[in-house]
Amino acid sequence: MPPAHRSTADLATRLGVRSDACTVVGVRELSPSLREIALHGDPRLVGEPGRDVMVRVADGSRWVRRRYSVRWADPDTHRFGLWVTVDHDGPGARWARDAAVGQRVDVVGPRGKIGIAPDVDWHLFVGDLSAMAASYRMAEAIEPPGRAVFVLEIAQDADALTASFAEGLGVTGLFVDRRDRAPHDATGLLSGLAAVELPAGHGHAYVLAESGVVRALRAALGARGVSEEDISHKSYWRAGRHNADHGEPERD
Numbered sequence: 001m002p003p004a005h006r007s008t009a010d011l012a013t014r015l016g017v018r019s020d021a022c023t024v025v026g027v028r029e030l031s032p033s034l035r036e037i038a039l040h041g042d043p044r045l046v047g048e049p050g051r052d053v054m055v056r057v058a059d060g061s062r063w064v065r066r067r068y069s070v071r072w073a074d075p076d077t078h079r080f081g082l083w084v085t086v087d088h089d090g091p092g093a094r095w096a097r098d099a100a101v102g103q104r105v106d107v108v109g110p111r112g113k114i115g116i117a118p119d120v121d122w123h124l125f126v127g128d129l130s131a132m133a134a135s136y137r138m139a140e141a142i143e144p145p146g147r148a149v150f151v152l153e154i155a156q157d158a159d160a161l162t163a164s165f166a167e168g169l170g171v172t173g174l175f176v177d178r179r180d181r182a183p184h185d186a187t188g189l190l191s192g193l194a195a196v197e198l199p200a201g202h203g204h205a206y207v208l209a210e211s212g213v214v215r216a217l218r219a220a221l222g223a224r225g226v227s228e229e230d231i232s233h234k235s236y237w238r239a240g241r242h243n244a245d246h247g248e249p250e251r252d
């Protein structure tokens with residue numbers, strides 16, 4: 001394999017963040033669609049809840065980077081976990097499927113701008129399986145008596161993974177069963193969103209999903225009276241297209 005055209009350390013310097021050659025210290029099948037990859041490396045890579053890391057993975061004879069949100073981090077042991085979707089075919093999914101304890105992987109982070117909005121009464125997390133890690137880590141950081149509402153689309157029953165939240169946090173939500181719909185079909189999440197009641201007070205929504213689905217969900221939230229400044233959104237992937245080599249979906 002030829003060396004990366006720009007070394008991981010150079011990239012991190014350019015971005016003003018950290019890089020490290022992390023070691024895979026755990027691999028767990030969470031469901032047929034999701035694998036947890038636990039890494040050991042510089043704890044400064046992970047950032048606050050909502051942030052992600054760039055992982056360098058092989059794509060045939062070249063390197064590309066893929067972005068994955070940090071699900072959990074343990075600063076004492078320098079370990080952190082990613083929840084990676086493996087139900088499609090791409091270099092990132094292949095990396096997660098083949099990951100084994102002891103392997104090394106170049107990681108750059110923290111990346112991203114999304115974080116928990118301060119001073120709001122409720123937080124709404126909407127997205128597909130790729131949004132689960134960021135949504136759960138952010139919700140775990142909400143101070144009681146805050147409220148977290150989830151609308152998450154799953155591919156099958158076994159994907160309905162849950163998390164533990166602080167006592168006193170109001171948690172509601174639903175898993176939307178994707179059934180036979182394509183993973184970039186917004187219909188399921190739109191009807192899930194229509195079915196949940198938004199709590200009283202001032203809230204913030206986090207929309208993390210496929211590009212077209214993000215667009216549709218933002219419009220639906222707007223129609224429910226949620227203003228653009230109260231929506232943090234990010235396209236995580238784009239139907240029928242590989243993400244670009246730097247890990248984000250290509251823009252037209």
Ligand SMILES: Cc1cc2nc3c(=O)[nH]c(=O)nc-3n(C[C@H](O)[C@H](O)[C@H](O)COP(=O)(O)OP(=O)(O)OC[C@H]3O[C@@H](n4cnc5c(N)ncnc54)[C@H](O)[C@@H]3O)c2cc1C
Pocket residue numbers: 052066067068069070083084085086087088089090091092093094112129130131133134183234235236237238239240241242243244247248249
């Ligand atoms: C900031 C950020 C944070 C992210 N966090 C996570 C995370 O925590 N967990 C996670 O699993 N993903 C996460 N993603 C999404 C992940 O980076 C993309 O899904 C990425 O495309 C996966 O790379 P790949 O090499 O497997 O597939 P690619 O080579 O990019 O794509 C190959 C094919 O698979 C399709 N595809 C890609 N992703 C999906 C998907 N999720 N479901 C169905 N089809 C897909 C594409 O449309 C394409 O046809 C995040 C993305 C961003 C930008």
